[in-house]
Amino acid sequence: MAYFQIFLRVNIIFILLFSVLKIKVYGDKIEQSIYSQISGYSSCVTLLNATHQIGCTSKRKGNVGVVHYIDSDENFKWLLNKGKYSPYVSLFTAEYFTDDRLKQLINADKLSGALVLYARNFTINGTNPPNSGFSPEYPCPNEKFGLYGSNGVYSCSGNGSNSVTWNDNGSEMSYRDYGIPVFALYKENEINNLIKCYKDHNKPVNGENPDYPLCGVEMMSFMHAAKDTPTCMRKSSAPKYTQNGFCDPLGDKNVWGTLFSFADDSFTHNDVILATAKLDSTAFFHDLAPGADNDATGVTVLLAAAEVLGNLTRNDSIKAPDLKKNQKHIMFSFFHGEVWDYIGSSRMVYDMMNGDFPDKGLKLPRLDLSNIAYYLELNQVGLLDENSLWAHRDPESEEHVRSKTKTMFNTLSKFGASVNLAIKDPSQSKVQPLPPASFQRFLKGNRSIPGLVIADHKAAYTNKFYNSRFDDVQRLDVKHLTKLATTVAKTLYELAYNETNDDMAANEERVTELLGCLIVNQNCSLFKQVVTKDKAYRLASQNGPLPRYVGTDNKLNGPSGITVMTQYLLAYFTGINLNVTGCPAGSGNMSFVYHNAYGTCIGASVYSSPAKSPAFILEDYGSTEYSTWTESRWGNDNRIRMFLIADPTQEAITLAVGIMLTLISLVVTVFMYRKAEQLFTPGDRVLVINDDMQ
Amino acid sequence: MDLRKVSDQDKLQLCRRYFVIGFAFLPFLWFVNFVWFFKYAFYVKHFEGQKKMRYYLTGSLIGFLVWFIGLTVWISVYQKNRASWGATGDMISFLIPLGEP
Numbered sequence: 001m002a003y004f005q006i007f008l009r010v011n012i013i014f015i016l017l018f019s020v021l022k023i024k025v026y027g028d029k030i031e032q033s034i035y036s037q038i039s040g041y042s043s044c045v046t047l048l049n050a051t052h053q054i055g056c057t058s059k060r061k062g063n064v065g066v067v068h069y070i071d072s073d074e075n076f077k078w079l080l081n082k083g084k085y086s087p088y089v090s091l092f093t094a095e096y097f098t099d100d101r102l103k104q105l106i107n108a109d110k111l112s113g114a115l116v117l118y119a120r121n122f123t124i125n126g127t128n129p130p131n132s133g134f135s136p137e138y139p140c141p142n143e144k145f146g147l148y149g150s151n152g153v154y155s156c157s158g159n160g161s162n163s164v165t166w167n168d169n170g171s172e173m174s175y176r177d178y179g180i181p182v183f184a185l186y187k188e189n190e191i192n193n194l195i196k197c198y199k200d201h202n203k204p205v206n207g208e209n210p211d212y213p214l215c216g217v218e219m220m221s222f223m224h225a226a227k228d229t230p231t232c233m234r235k236s237s238a239p240k241y242t243q244n245g246f247c248d249p250l251g252d253k254n255v256w257g258t259l260f261s262f263a264d265d266s267f268t269h270n271d272v273i274l275a276t277a278k279l280d281s282t283a284f285f286h287d288l289a290p291g292a293d294n295d296a297t298g299v300t301v302l303l304a305a306a307e308v309l310g311n312l313t314r315n316d317s318i319k320a321p322d323l324k325k326n327q328k329h330i331m332f333s334f335f336h337g338e339v340w341d342y343i344g345s346s347r348m349v350y351d352m353m354n355g356d357f358p359d360k361g362l363k364l365p366r367l368d369l370s371n372i373a374y375y376l377e378l379n380q381v382g383l384l385d386e387n388s389l390w391a392h393r394d395p396e397s398e399e400h401v402r403s404k405t406k407t408m409f410n411t412l413s414k415f416g417a418s419v420n421l422a423i424k425d426p427s428q429s430k431v432q433p434l435p436p437a438s439f440q441r442f443l444k445g446n447r448s449i450p451g452l453v454i455a456d457h458k459a460a461y462t463n464k465f466y467n468s469r470f471d472d473v474q475r476l477d478v479k480h481l482t483k484l485a486t487t488v489a490k491t492l493y494e495l496a497y498n499e500t501n502d503d504m505a506a507n508e509e510r511v512t513e514l515l516g517c518l519i520v521n522q523n524c525s526l527f528k529q530v531v532t533k534d535k536a537y538r539l540a541s542q543n544g545p546l547p548r549y550v551g552t553d554n555k556l557n558g559p560s561g562i563t564v565m566t567q568y569l570l571a572y573f574t575g576i577n578l579n580v581t582g583c584p585a586g587s588g589n590m591s592f593v594y595h596n597a598y599g600t601c602i603g604a605s606v607y608s609s610p611a612k613s614p615a616f617i618l619e620d621y622g623s624t625e626y627s628t629w630t631e632s633r634w635g636n637d638n639r640i641r642m643f644l645i646a647d648p649t650q651e652a653i654t655l656a657v658g659i660m661l662t663l664i665s666l667v668v669t670v671f672m673y674r675k676a677e678q679l680f681t682p683g684d685r686v687l688v689i690n691d692d693m694q
Numbered sequence: 695m696d697l698r699k700v701s702d703q704d705k706l707q708l709c710r711r712y713f714v715i716g717f718a719f720l721p722f723l724w725f726v727n728f729v730w731f732f733k734y735a736f737y738v739k740h741f742e743g744q745k746k747m748r749y750y751l752t753g754s755l756i757g758f759l760v761w762f763i764g765l766t767v768w769i770s771v772y773q774k775n776r777a778s779w780g781a782t783g784d785m786i787s788f789l790i791p792l793g794e795p
Contacts, residue, residue, distance in 0.1 A: 060793060227795035231780075238784045246792070 035218075035641040038194070040187025042118070042285045044178075046223035046632035048232055048247060049341075050622045053225070054174065057632075058113070058181040062220035065089035065112040066645065067198045070096045071126055080108055084209050087112035089217045091185075091194065093126030094118070099136075099173045102182075111180055113219040115640075117191055118184040118288065118469065120544070124191060129473055133464025136173030136284040139165050140436075141467075145341040145627065147394065147433070147440040154395065154433035162395070166435050168460045174284050174467070181219040183640055184285045184469070194642055201644070212647030219640045225632035230621040232630060247630040249616045251553030252336040253563045254344045255279070257570045257606035259309055259330045260320035261590070262358070266365040270373035272329045273496050275488065276345075276438055277302040277378045278338040279562050281548040283469040291548035292472035293456070293463045296518040297382035297481060299334065299566065303514060304485035304506045306332050307573035309493065312501070314576055321496060328373050328496040332574070334566050335438050336611040337550040339467060341627035344611035345438035349445040350626070351609065359609065362591065369442065374408055374495050375451030377439045380463050381484055382476035383456040388422035389484065392453040394443055395431045404450035408495065412452065415490040419505075421483040426458045454484070472519050472545075481515065482508040514569075522546045527565060529597055530572045535564075536597040552631050553612045567606055572596065575604025697734070705734055706743040713750040721761030724754035 044056035066085045070076045071093040079088060088110050092101075097116040105111045119127040140156035143149070153160035185191050197215035204210060225232035225247040236245035265271070277298035281291025290296075309330060312318045321327035337343030349369065351357035358364040381389060391412055393405050409425060416423040426432060434440055437453040456462050465471045485506035493501050510526075517524040522545060528536040546561040558564070571592045583593060583601035590603030615626035622628070672679060697705065712727035728751050735747040776783040777795040784790055 057793060222793055224792040226793055227777075231795055234781055235784055235790050238781075238790065243790060246790075 035643045036193065038185065038187070038190045038640045038642060040190055041183040041185050041640050042287045043184075043221045043638060044182040044285055045221070045634065046225060047250075048225055048227070048229045048628075048630050048632065050230065050624065050628040051228055052175075052177070053227055053632075054177050055223075055632075056178050056180060056182045056221065057223035058219055058221045060222050062218050062222070062639075063087070063089070063112040063181055064216060064218045067091055067194065067202055067215045067217050067642075069195060069198045069203075070101070072096075076101055076105075078204055078207070079110060080104060082204070082207070082209065083110060085214060086110050089113040089115060089219065091198065092116045094128060094134075095126075095130045098130075099171045099176065102173075102178060103176075106178060106180065113180050113217065114178075114182045115194075115217070115219075116182070116184050118186045118285075119188070120186075124186075124188050129465065129468075129470040133169045134468050134470055135167055135169045135171065135461075135464065135466040136175075137167050137170045137282075137467040138172055138175060139167050139170040141167055141170070141339075142341050142436045144624070145346070145441075146436060147443050156433075156436075162430065162432055164432050164435070164459045166457075166459075166461055167466050169464050169466070174282065181221040182284075183219060183221070184288060185640075197642060197644075212650070213644040215642065216645040217640060217642050221634065221638045223632040223634050225630070229628045229630045232632070233621045245633060247632050248552035248554055249612055250337055250340050250550050250627070250629045250631060251343055251610070251612035251616075252280075252550050252555070253559040253608040254333060254335050254348055254611045255563055255566045255570060255606070255608055256331060256333040256348075257306075257567075257574055257592070257604060258332070259306075259313060259318075259574055259605075261605040262329065262364045262367070264320075265323055265329070267323075267367060267371040269323070269371065270328070271323050271371050272331050272367060273374045273376070273492055274331050274333060274372050274442075275302060275305070275376045275378075275492055276333040276335060278344070278438060279334045279336045279548075279566060280339055280344075280550045281471060282339045282467050283471070283549075285469060286549035286551075287547060288469040289467070289548040290469065290472035290519055290545055292476060292519040293380045293382040293474060294466060294471050295548060296515060296545075297380060297456075297476060298378035300511060300514045300518060301378050301381055301481055301485045301488060302332060302334070303566075303569050303573055304482070304511050305489040305492065306570060307510065308485065308489035308504050308506050310574040312493075312504070313574070317501070317503070318493070318497065326498065330492050330496050332570060334563075334570075336560070336563060337613075337627070338438055340550065340629040341613075342438060342441045343550065343613045343627045343629070345441040346626055347611055347614055348609060349441050350614040350617075353445055357609065358607065362607065369446035369449065372442070372446075372449050374404070375439055375442055375449050376408070376412075376488065376492070377437050377451065377453040378484075378488070379435065379437055379453055379455040380461070380466075381454055381456050382481065383462045383474060384477070384480065385456055385458045385462045386424075388424045388458075389416070389480075390426045390455055390458050391423050392426055392432075392434050392437075392455060393451070394434050394439075394447075395427060396433075397443075397447060397450070401448045401450050405452065408450060408452055408491070411494055412454075412487060412491045415487040415494075416483070418490075419483040419486050421480055421487060423454065423487070424458075432459065454488075476515065476519075478508060478512045478515060482506045482511045485511060519545050522561070522565070527569075530568045531565070531597060532568075532594055533597045535568075550611075553616075559608065563608065567592070567608060568594075568596075571602055571604035571606040574606065575602045577601065578603045697730070702734075702741040702743060705731065706747050709735075709747050709750050713754050716754060716757060721758045721765075724758040724761075727751065727754045728758065 046055040046057050065087045068079050068088045069091045117126045122128050143156050148154040151158050153162045155163055201215040202210055232247035278295050281289045281294040283289035321329055335344030352369050355366055357367050391409055413423045434453055439451050439453050442449055489504050513526045517527050523539050523542050528539055578601040583595055592606040593603040595601055613627040615623040615628045709731045716724040735751045
């Protein structure tokens with residue numbers, strides 16, 4: 001015992017001595033003085049489908065690498081050929097963040113992680129989008145779940161005589177399984193610190209490898225699911241009391257509404273005109289999907305057109321359609337999760353075919369695919385191609401359908417021309433298929449629905465940033481969106497009521513406002529005035545556009561922001577002011593009744609319907625018919641931090657010195673114990689016994 | 695317990711008890727039994743019942759080895775094939791590993 005105590009004491013003295021001499025002692029925790037946390041990051045996550053896993057993941061304990069900044073081809077080549085401190089974490093400028101470079105570095109076993117610079121308005125150097133465009137999407141989005149498949153004359157990826165490679169800029173980056181963590185960094189001071197750390201320690205000196213210490217980064221983003229959806233769903237449903245799920249299906253809610261309530265009708269014919277747009281987009285980093293041209297333009301135009309028609313109902317210019325007089329209902333629908341193999345539309349079609357649409361609880365007449373008189377879809381419509389918009393149609397439809405489609409097209413282009421907006425037929429010179437669109441799913445269910453898909457591209461996409469974080473860099477033209485809204489409203493009206501109404505015009509200010517709210521900032525006056533008071537309060541604390549990635553079906557706070565907002569907007573535009581005391585009561589057929597932030601009571605026939613793929617109802621996780629996309633779960637310890645990596649030889653020396661000190665102190669202790677009699681004068685120790693204390 | 699202070703008969707008794715309890719799926723107990731009494735069964739001079747002790751110890755060793763080999767084989771087969779067994783693999787796992795098939 002005595003041995004040990006003295007030994008400990010001597011050791012502690014040594015340790016204290018050295019720590020005072022060598023290390024400046026700070027008040028902070030040791031962790032804080034070693035690591036510098038990076039808080040402004042957005043990570044790429046793992047998604048799975050019937051056969052694959054895509055995206056990124058770190059190892060369970062995180063990935064560590066030496067930072068290497070790639071802002072030129074020279075830097076990239078140096079890392080590939082000369083860098084000797086593998087693994088690295090490469091820090092890319094936006095321009096050099098490409099699939100090709102990532103793959104080369106990963107194949108050469110150089111990378112344990114990757115970072116890319118990001119700033120929404122390009123305020124940071126190295127965040128500008130590549131001039132040639134950037135789309136991490138497939139060249140043929142959703143092809144296998146569309147109408148034309150991957151073979152045949154109209155297939156996108158095949159060599160068919162009439163094929164069109166829609167997204168010819170697509171690099172498929174979002175669909176790769178990189179197996180390393182990839183983050184986007186967006187806080188300027190943190191980015192500057194990291195680049196400074198790189199320049200101070202890691203930058204090659206005259207083309208040679210630098211010396212230790214090196215600037216390192218640790219990235220943690222460990223994904224729980226692996227392989228594919230059948231595997232992770234099976235594991236999630238295995239009865240385990242110690243483990244939670246592994247993955248969750250993607251999904252949300254579709255929003256739909258009608259100008260007049262369906263409640264008093266029943267459908268026997270082609271009684272409903274369906275006008276649709278999609279609510280979602282994506283990007284390599286899901287949180288950074290602005291979805292401007294991709295979905296916001298379509299949503300804006302459809303909502304603006306709905307308002308024009310809503311105005312007519314509010315001033316009593318139009319009445320509920322008389323189905324017996326061959327008039328038709330106008331229905332608006334916004335699909336969610338369309339990026340991921342048409343989740344929203346395929347579900348609505350599935351429900352319609354099973355007699356489950358509208359939801360039975362709503363007590364509305366059953367709507368079947370055969371009741372759809374016309375289908376008009378607004379796809380990407382913010383840009384122009386050859387100064388026009390293009391109305392795509394299905395080339396394989398039957399003759400009687402084709403003639404109705406022709407009627408639709410003529411009406412559309414007529415009204416377009418009246419407001420000086422060219423809407424053309426892309427199949428004029430060469431017959432081509434429909435671009436990727438929700439309409440394909442409706443045609444899959446029933447090929448005889450006449451319909452058009454309006455888009456801003458004649459063949460390949462005009463949008464060079466499709467489903468990327470740069471989708472909002474292109475100048476969207478509010479003027480032509482307004483014209484399109486007018487055209488759509490007039491077309492819908494004429495198709496529904498078989499008469500023309502020239503009093504219809506969309507409001508340019510409203511279109512500007514809507515587009516701004518959707519792609520610039522959700523914290524805007526229109527949104528705040530449309531929603532209820534408590535939701536308006538919540539908006540006030542938000543910034544930037546509403547997130548556009550569909551997310552998982554089991555969100556804690558209900559449907560995504562864009563779904564809820566679209567529902568309110570559609571209600572506000574198509575509904576009427578009820579002015580009833582005790583608002584929800586006495587609202588008749590209105591399903592969506594609420595007080596907006598100004599206290600007005602608004603009632604409308606607006607609903608939401610599930611946007612969860614039928615594959616998860618059928619529990620057919622290997623489905624080739626329905627979307628099987630799921631998102632992996634992950635732990636809550638995701639992080640990225642920066643630190644200095646010391647020279648391994650220095651570390652070895654430190655360890656050796658430590659061991660030597662221990663041995664020396666042991667020898668000293670033994671010596672002191674043995675010679676205690678000589679070293680310390682005996683008799684110094686006086687034992688005092690206090691009698692009082694006994 | 696200090697075996698040096700225990701009589702030969704008690705040792706034999708103890709050895710036998712360990713041997714029997716080992717049948718309750720306790721191979722490690724067999725191993726301990728073997729190590730503990732090895733010296734007395736095979737090295738020290740003869741005492742009454744040593745033969746019986748040898749018998750228990752040999753049994754313990756064999757039992758332990760069977761278990762050891764069996765478990766080793768099973769664990770390596772399981773670790774190698776769990777993923778490919780699919781649902782069965784999940785069912786017989788107490789903890790399903792994260793981040794792998």
